[in-house]
Amino acid sequence: MPKGRLLTETSALLQRAGWGLTGYRERAHFYRIKSGGFPNLSAKVFHERDIPIQVAIGNYDLGICGSDWIEELLAKYPSSALLKVRNLGYGGNALYITASPFGGASTVEEVKAKPGIIRIASEYPNLAESFALNLRLRQFSVFPLWGAAEVYPPESADLALVSGTTEELLHYGLVPVSKVLDVSAFLIANRNSWESKDMGEVVASICDKVMAQEQHSSPDTATKPEIAGQYLCGEAAKDIVRFALPDGHQQLPTFRLLTKAGIHINDYPSAVGNRRPTTNLSGVTIKVIRPQDMPLQVANGNFDLAITGRDWLMEHLYQFPSSPVRELLDLKLGRVKIVAVVSKDLSAADVRSLRQLNAERAVPLRVASEYVNIADKYARDNHLGLYRVVPTWGASEAFLPEDADLLIENTQTGRTLARHNLRIIDTLFQSTACLIGNTNRVSTSIKQEGIKSIIEILRMAVEEI
Amino acid sequence: MRIQRCKGTRDLSPEEMAGFRLIEGAFRDCCLKWGYKEVRTPTLEYLHLFTSTGTLTPGMLGKVYSFLDWDGWSGERVVLRPDGTIPVARLYIDTMEKEELAKLFYVANVFIFEETGKKTRERWQCGAELIGAGAPLADVELVMLALEVLKRLRLEGIELRLSHAGVIRALLAKLELTPEEQTRTFDLILDGDVEALAKVKLERPELGRTLPPLLDLKGKSSGFLKNLKALFAQDLPELEPSLDDFINIAELLEAVGCDYQIDIASGRGFEYYTGVIFQLFKDEEKIGGGGRYDALIPLIGGKDISASGFALYLDRLMNLVKPKALAKPPSQRILIRAEPEAVKEGFSTADYLREAGYMAEFYLGAQQQADFEWTLDIQSKAPRFILTDQVDQRRFEAQTTNEILALLSR
CATH class of the missing domain: 3.40.190.10 (Periplasmic binding protein-like II)
Known part of the structure; x- marks a missing residue:
């Protein structure tokens, strides 16, 4: 359910x-x-x-x-x-390929004619890829996301595959390029x-109880929406530092640190879901996205700086060792441990006994995790033999024991795990919030200076703690 | 627990490999003698090489093995080669573009996801590409080369079926379809939907007058094509250039005494074809095919140069070819048993015998004497060599390797 x-x-x-x-x-x-x-x-x-x-x-x-x-x-x-x-019959919705009216390609024909790589951001990477293949886009990149796809066009992606109604798209300042699916x-x-x-x-x-509900299909009127702000693209944006801040539970500690550093962000955390807050830092634009998505975005140059967790940085680097993303500064916030967890009903006290246990079984070990690459590397490095990684999207502790045998999860105190009758058998590493950036050369010296000064301001604020 | 073979893959046993090498050898030998040069492209390519219109059909693209590799942070997907021709075209652009004529061949595996896993997902192809020749003679050369390989493999009753991508496209253009619909219908035909043209026809009854005879085209001579040309001269003048090309090729094939069947709607193959499409069948099983693809090289970033090619399906040929009938008589096998003190002597004697064309094996404890024509015992003291003929159990003694050779060739 x-x-x-x-x-x-x-x-x-x-x-x-x-x-x-x-x-x-x-x-x-x-x-x-x-x-x-x-x-x-x-x-x-x-x-x-x-x-x-x-x-x-x-x-x-x-x-x-x-x-x-x-x-x-x-x-x-x-x-x-x-x-x-x-x-x-309920939960009516639709998936749209959307674009910003300011991105220069907001119809299928314009997208097909656009030179270079078409960047598509989505929580639905497989459907996004099918769309691109069926449209015969010559060169495209699909950026899988954990969320907030609607905030990516036009600067961080050319297209976003998002779910919603046409009204919601207008609210996001997006226009539908193509309807992919009724939901x-x-x-x-x-x-x-x-x-x-x-x-x-x-x-x-x-x-018996499903009402034969009428399908309300909203008309696809592609009226131009009113846009609250202007986006800087291309040449005009080359000196601007693009800074990604996390949504979710990391917002408050991040906000406190930024305030301490003298960086003021208006409407962050936002009560109305504003993902483009403004700041007193000149030459900087802020976007609020999922911390999980940041390393990939920074790697691809869609953002210059981002505040995320080391766990998500490691997850990214384990998948793509040649990625140009690096940790620039440990912000020492939100400390968690990344741990390996089994059910207390399982007679395994450490990873060695788990390995022995698995060697005697005829079925694969099911490893559940939000961190599929960290989990995969852990299973590989520890020679867990026949195993399968089951990706999860939150509340992973609920998977043990019926739906998984081993869990790779983060924990602050271990209390939630204990409450669910789970046992920690190994600690992989400690994770705190960190500032990440791209090791590739920055395009302009003005931008380079901007990035440097933000790092320094934050470094001083961290050292005061 | 039993380790399993990956679903949809196959192992090749020693017997199957013997057949594989035999087919590969016949193909290589023919190609080399016709002046083609062998190339090999990587198993991994970037996905975008195969995605644009005019390369692979969506049906095939939906079955490629594509993934993000360790370098995939930019979202650039890589793919296990799903086709042999496109990588060779890329190689030509990459390193050979100065050559006005490139005659290339390859033996390569291609990977196509087959859903049930019951058929193999890794398939082997013997392919030849002729880049820089646009005349009908070039297409005919490829057909003749393919047929020669099959003849060498002693396959009889090969059926050659011809279609023409230019004719199909001109026909689709005449149906006043949108470019997307045209591409889609063309793809359906290429993906093997023989009904695709007929379906379109039903939706446009006003064209029913001219199309039915064309859809059912089955002919056995260039005269048949000429009749069609006369029939359509008024209604479908756009067909003329393609039909003329088709007629030229058909006439040439007739001139060299090659039988064929014309079947327009069976143009199954790849979206990159622009001219003649030929398919080879043996007992209703397709064992190879090819065609002209003049637009492919410019499409993927090369110069405007015409090209055509074909591939034979090695896996299917392996089921048809009888290696025993074709293989050269095997060398005589000699089993060598050396005393511990004579091991050095044993190796040098074996070398000597192999140089002389024999198969020489050391006794490792499990070989059956009956599998060998000869056994050779090597001792540290005289007589140094005892040679036994396993057929009639006659026993000979020798002191030098030359004496052994003399005994063997008696």
């Missing part, structure tokens, strides 16, 4: 279906849910994006999620054991389970 966007309506549907669920609500601390109506059913709450993967690999028989994530999986893995059972909530099943297990009662309970 999904968290987030689809939770309220899914919960209402299952209530009508007589499931009698307790604890399936926003901000619930428990992921495992029992059904009063179906005592033999056990359910778990996941990030929507995890659900098609979990169902396809057979950890779950049934799932509910948006069709966008189903198609994202099938775009890359068409032979997945995934069955789309029923359109549930709604779907009931999905694992193909093998569907073929061999009797799930009739459960499926019927849902399908």
Whole structure:
């Protein structure tokens, strides 16, 4: 069952279906849910994006999620054991390839005619790649993102594949270039389970209650939106330092450090989701994006400086050793440990005993992590033998023990892990917030000076702590 | 736990490798004698080499093995070579562009994802590319070269089917499709949808008058094409240049006594074809094909130069060719057993025998004497050599290697 966007309506549907669920609500601390109506059913709450993967690999028989994530999986893995059972009719939405009206290419024809590499930013990298291949774009780069794709065009990407309504696109200051997909909530099943297990009662309970809802398709009126600010592109932007600040829980400590350094950012953290706050630093533009996405963005020169975690920098460098991104300054904020974790029910006290345990098993060790490359390297370096890395998008502690055997996760105090009956068997490294930059030569000396001065201001603020 | 072979891959056993090398050898030998030179391109290429219109069809692009490698931070994907021709065209642009005529050949593996994993995803091709020759004679040379290789492999009943990309395109242009629809329909035809043209036809009934005879084109002579040219002169004058080219090639093939069948809608192959497309069949199985691709080299950044080529499918040929009937009689095998004190002598004697054209193997404890024509025991004291004929168990003694040779060749 999904968290987030689809939770309220899914919960209402299952209530009508007589499931009698307790604890399936926003901000619930428990992921495992029992059904009063179906005592033999056990359910778990996941990030929507995890659900098609979990169902396809057979950890779950049934799932509910948006069709966008189903198609994202099938775009890359068409032979997945995934069955789309029923359109549930709610959660209506669409995926659009979008562009900024100021980017110089906001129709399919203009995009095709644009010289050079077309940069596409998206949380849906597989669908973005299919789009580019079907359009026969000659040279393109897809930047996979954890979020906030809407803020990338025009400076940080030429196109963004985003989900939303046309009204929302206008709000972001984007124009639709092409509609990729209509999205709604779907009931999905694992193909093998569907073929061999009797799930009739459960499926019927849902399908009987699905209202034959009218599909509201919003008209694709491509009216020019009103844009709050102006973007500097090309020649005009060559001296500007582009600085990425993190969204999420790192905002407050980052804000405090910047304030201490005398850097004022207006509307950060923003109550209204403003991702382009202004600053008193001259010659600097600020954009607020996911810390996970920063190393790749800095590597590609879309940003000059960024504040992210060392964990995400390592994740990036493990995947791409030749990347030009480096840590410039340890900001000594938000200290966490990256740890290897197993269920307390597993008789493994350290990685050596885990290796022995795995050598005796006939099935692959399932390693779950948000950090797929750190997890992969850890499993490789420790000779865990036959293993598979299962990518997760948050709340990874919920995966043990049913859906994974080993977890690579960050922890501050270890208390959350202990509460979920988990045991830390190894510490990989410590991670704090850090300032990252690109080792490639900067285009202009004015910009070079700008970057240097920000590093120095922050260095002094850090040393005062 | 049993280690498994990767899904969709195959191993080649010693027997299969013997067949593989035999086919490869016949192909190499023919190509060299026709003045072609061998090249080899890397297994990894950048994906964008294959993505533009006019290279691979979307159907094929959806099946390439593409991924981000260790250098992939810029989003630049690499791909396991999905096709043999495009990399050779790239190589030509890269290092040989000064040459006005390049006749190149290769034996290479290509990787195409096949969903069920039941067929092999790594396939071997023997390909030849003729860059810098645009005349019908060049196309005919390639057809004749391909047929010679098959003849050398003693394959009989080979069927040659001809189509023409220029004719298909002119036809699609006449259907007043948008450029996207034209490309899409062309791709459908190339991806093997023989109904693709017929489907378009149904949506445009006013063209029904002229198209049906063309769609069902099956002819066996250039006269057939000439009839068509006369038929369409009024309605489809755009077809004329392509039909003329097609007629020239067909006439040349007739002149050299080569049978063929014309089947326009079967132009299965690659989007880069611009002229004649030829396919080779044996018992309804496609074993090779090729065609003219004049636009490819300029499209991927080279100069405007015409080119054509073909490839034979090695995996399929391996099922058809009988290596035993073709292989040269094998060398006589000699099993050498040396006393511990005579090991040095043993190695030098083996060398000597191999130089003389024999297969000489050391006894390692598991070989069966019956698999050898001869055994040779080497001792530290006289007689130094005892040679035994395994066929009739006759035993000879010798003191020098020359004496052994004399005994062997008696």
